[in-house]
Amino acid sequence: MNKAEIISIGSELTTGQNLDTNAQWLSRQLAEIGIAVGWHTTIADDLDDNVATFRIATQRARLVLVTGGLGPTLDDLTREALARAAGVELVFHPELLEQIRDIFAKRGRTMTERNRVQAYCPAGAEPIPNHWGTAPGIWMKIGESIVAAMPGVPSEMYAMFADAVKPRLLHLGMSGGVLVQRKINCFGAGESAIEDKVPDLTRRGHVPEVGITASDATISLRIFARAASRAEADAIAAPIEKTIRERLGNLVFGVDDEELQDVVAKLLAEKRKTLATAESVTAGLVAHRLGQVAGATYWFRGGIVANVNDVMTALLSVPTELIEKHGAVSPEVAQAMAVACRTRFQSDLAVSTTGLAGPTGGTPGKPVGQVYVGLAWDGGADAIGHSWLGTRVEIQSRTAKMALNRVRLHLLEK
């Protein structure tokens, strides 16, 4: 009974028509005030399911936040379902009807008779005013649980949570201090290889909790530190982060929302170096990611996308003989692309990609997913290979990350 449950109501969610983003938003808000969320539950506009779900939630969660089902239409069932779950009647609140009339008047419209249902609230519950729309919220206790029902429209829900619900939770002392989440992002090894370096931290029951997730070949370790204050939580997370960094070394490229391109951008700016790209298999994705970073024009000179061999020859001066001898998908061509690109763009560094993204075109010697990344710098050049599994889009995305990571590691070494 020490966790919260978030319930989202609406058939447009269970049919998959709309994506529920309210539960995520509320989870983050609760995390910030140290209330752990155990469950998100989404249900259709069905009275029996609503009542049953509220009963389950109020038996297992100390706080239940509900969004949706407070509108004026026939499929808005939250008021009635909450009353049934609590075993009470719905009570008419004349002052709510006035508020709803006012909202219509402010918009220069007349309230429809239908909106009258929005002035009902379960007996013993307290209505929460809604300054942004017609649906008042509901604050009540069912059994040992606090229940707060808010509109499903995100902007109205955000405002009601911030203005009314969050202050009440803090006032009731429900806040369990602060939860700090620190994400350590890694690239260059698989999820299990990374976990093998920190098994003591990720084991169940470790305090603070450390989780591991993989997203498109980026592996993230997440530290969840709970404490009474932000400073204390930070102090709990810091030594764990230090241990992770010591064990993982250069596999760690950034924290929280930092992407590889952000780190490459920072390093290039710091070291006053410029970069150019020569892409075949990634077809512009490396350039695009670099270009997403504000100020890219200062350190990213530009790039070439060479999809066909004659473009490699004409625009990147990769000799036809080299392509004929080794094939366009080879470390030799990757390296030659990088060297030529560096000259063309007069940049300090150039990175290149070549490979097979599929879905067809693979051979036993060069399967789909085989890629090479070349790098050229003042005084040298090389190329590294890798074989990815995945769809065309995944192979391109992971190879682009591999290219950005190659640049990062070079800048760290020099």
Add this chain to the structure above:
Amino acid sequence: MNKAEIISIGSELTTGQNLDTNAQWLSRQLAEIGIAVGWHTTIADDLDDNVATFRIATQRARLVLVTGGLGPTLDDLTREALARAAGVELVFHPELLEQIRDIFAKRGRTMTERNRVQAYCPAGAEPIPNHWGTAPGIWMKIGESIVAAMPGVPSEMYAMFADAVKPRLLHLGMSGGVLVQRKINCFGAGESAIEDKVPDLTRRGHVPEVGITASDATISLRIFARAASRAEADAIAAPIEKTIRERLGNLVFGVDDEELQDVVAKLLAEKRKTLATAESVTAGLVAHRLGQVAGATYWFRGGIVANVNDVMTALLSVPTELIEKHGAVSPEVAQAMAVACRTRFQSDLAVSTTGLAGPTGGTPGKPVGQVYVGLAWDGGADAIGHSWLGTRVEIQSRTAKMALNRVRLHLLEK
């Protein structure tokens, strides 16, 4: 007991760190085969909560789809929780271990000892092979419910659902009628301008229901047609789609998951034309989107990303005087980029982008968001301008769409 429940597992979801999109995707898939979804439930990586949730679900839903918690790490608890909920032991499957070893071998790596846990499955359950990753799925019966557990990684889950789970559901006769969703995708006008052309179709209560959504300047109209069979549902949707196409004309570029690059690819292949790109403000995004389409090498010759004026001059032969006279962000330079690009790449068409993506660098005459798209073809060239509101990433993305749309309209005209 006639509805389905979708369970998403992972603390990264309940903490709000990640957004759950799997439940929405699966809901849509089930809707298409007429299986109504009653509940989405999201839980943290907590064994007791997992077991309790599986028990509740298998008592109320005839079908339970689970995503996540099948990886090799300690917080992957789905295998164990399903076994406990069913009251059975976990059983080791040597053939699964071989499959997992094979996956590693194909990637030229050695399986870590940790991955061994992925070869366990609840007694009586059937493992579902995973061709895209190391986590096998699980197919089993608990009480009266069918349970299918799939990986949380979306691409692996999509493939496993399509290849193994959906066919089994159809085979079991679980499908009940059909909901056909037809999405008509438009580009080139705002949401309200498009809705103003079809107000009779989008009003509430219209059968079939027609919804309108906007995503990154792509406006989509969705037709929801319900019937006993796919053919009948299609017959309901078809005349509505015809009306929409008549009213919107060339604003409609595709249907369902079709993106602008898919349509451009189709038109280029049909008309046996080739394309090249010269990008400044979009920094490789147009090339990247074209490169995502399988077979792009046949019609996409390549591109240049010119982030700085001297690259425009050196690699695209845009005269310095032209840049000095009009500025790099001008229709004149956009057009010159396209013309030079077409020559450089010896392509039938070339498209270019220039503009200001911000966040800084705007002036009253050329604000952030001002962009130009140039096009060159055999016998001509032109440029069009637009002013976008939005973040750097949004401006880049919308300008890339504008460029692709310009190519599409040209290919339709000729």
